[in-house]
Amino acid sequence: MEEIKLRIKDLSVFFGKKQVLHQVNLNIPANKVTAIIGPSGCGKSTLLRSINRMNDFFEDVRIEGEIIFDGNNIYAEGVDPVTVRRRIGMVFQTPNPFPKSIFENVAYGLRIQGWKNKKAIEEQVVKSLQAAALWDEVKDRLHSSAFDLSGGQQQRLCIARAIAVEPEILLMDEPASALDPIATARVEELIRSLIKKYTIVLVTHNMQEAARASDYTAFLLLGKLIEFGPTNQIFTNPQKKETEDYLTGRFG
């Protein structure tokens, strides 16, 4: 069995009176890509955002259950969500670079952590851009606006920004859904290359993407975890009828 990076235990999430997640249990293996798939509104994004406590910002959210990261429950009393988010990074559905230069976008996470040494910041920015497979395209214009980049480049910049602070887990919320097929392929390739260092959780409603890019797949339906296993097995030999129906396009 693989090393487990994160254990989700009996996680339920409510928005007001509406229950969005029902007692989800899921173990995220280290240095693998775990895809979360399911139809719109099944709670994929809510599950993902629970992992770095990004749901805390909603007004009437209530969260039950535990998420064990490094032996500690991140929802335990007294845990500062900020410290959780420093170790669990996130890439969003639509590329959302800051209205700053390419360089400053990547340096942002370092600066807010108090990095002052110019040379160290520069090295880390270059390293992150290289890891995000963006360096060759931007090395001559690091100080021009991030908005001058194409959508696919912007998304890779957001990945560079997220990995610059060297998180242990990287959460990706449909990172390729706003991109064209070529840019998508580059992002997926990048995801595969990142697992040497990071554990990745990837939400997608694109089943082919899950099949191409992930090692494990979790299928979520109406807020319940239906099935979890190696991607290969889920796609070729699903154990549950709902999974098979979804994968064969009977609903979705």
Added chain:
Amino acid sequence: MIEENNLKRRYLVQNIWFTIFWLSMILIAVVLGSILYFIFSRGVKVINWEFLTAAPRRGMTEGGIFPAIVGTLYLVLGSIVVSLPLGVFSAIYLTEYASPRHPALRAIRTAIHCLAGVPSVVFGLFGLAVFVKIFGFGVSVLSGSLTLGIMSLPVVITSVEEALKAVPLSFREASLALGANKWTTIWRVVLPSSLPGILTGLILSIGRVAGETAPIMFTAAVFYTRGLPQSPFDPVMALPYHIYGLITEGTRPDKQIPLAYGTAVVLILLVIAVDFIAIYWRGRARRSRKW
């Protein structure tokens, strides 16, 4: 052919409304044009170098308006120093920190909107009672700046609030997901992104502050000073109040009224000039912030 008739009728209705919109636009252009025409045609001939750089002489029938220009600039700057930090800080609190459903918040918002509707002479009386008398600042640049600053707070708060709300949620989320706390996110992402909107609020308030007469009548302005103010506790001359003085005081209306129009021209040009500087800044700030 019922449908065709109906179609013709709908085009007719459309054309009638377009004409009404067009006429309204023309009417406004005419009104604006005639204001500028009357002020400029009467005022331009008294404007020369001496008018802009000298003090009034001979009971305000000759000389220039230099002390009033300087006084108005002081008051505008002073009021910005008061209203900008206060307005930005309270707008940040209202939009970013306060829970949006709290009833007290709605009361505060309503109060701010009411404040915007208070006649400016009431602010003048408030300034007289509080800053001039109770705080003992006397009739001075300081009292006037505080009064004008408080008067322009609602405009500043409302426009800064709008600017902050216009910053996309995705920017905040990106910052928070990197482990920034709320204040860091506001300081490093939200505020820089909303700078153009904040500058818009500033422009609006400058225009209003520079032209106000009532709030400074009892708090800052006098008809005549010897020389320029030496400290914030000195009274000043100011352009709008100078116009008022030229029209209502003195014994030589034949000489004073053209000077009043000239002063009005300078006031208009001054406001336009300050606005252009702010608009230029805003344009520069906007260029790097398209989203």
